Amino acid sequence: MHHFIVNASIQIVPIVMDRHPYVWVDEAIAIIQQSGIEYEVGPFATVIEGKYDAVMQVIQAVNEHLYQLGCAEWIQNIQLQIRSNTDITGLEKIQKFQQ
Template sequence: MIAEIQVLPRPLGTDTDRYAHVDAAIAVIQESGLEYEVGGLGTVVEGAPDEIWPLLRAVHEATLASGADGCISVIKVSGARDDDGPRVADLVGKFRA
């Protein structure tokens, strides 16, 4: 399964760290041990559905726990019936050098 999550915290960060709340969200993904790729407008994560769904919730909650007053999480999910794909490489591999 692939999921992409974009967190939109209010406010975006703190006076001293503009992206503090987004960084807190990404830290949860990094600690998950799953394959991930941070992009300019969201982070893509690969894993089994039983790993991805709780992680998406944890990312949203970490954004709030970091001090954000509110957060909208935009989530896209792609999965297959047999839990075998797709993978990021299946979708974009031919476009990478």
């Protein structure tokens, strides 16, 4: 793709009752934390930011981790913002609202 910074929102929705859904979500967040990529955990999704390839690797790593742990089914909602010729950061989008 390209080498600019992108950002993405990742939401995991487990469709299983073998464990509390938050346990599966916590597993996904742990993978994001271990990746070294910038992230911010929110009440509905986690926002990650980095080079395109790094962001996509984290998304894949979360899915692989849940699969390896035996999560039977989940929905992963992803929003990904990309600019073709420059970085796009979360701070750029929210800075005017911060005090």
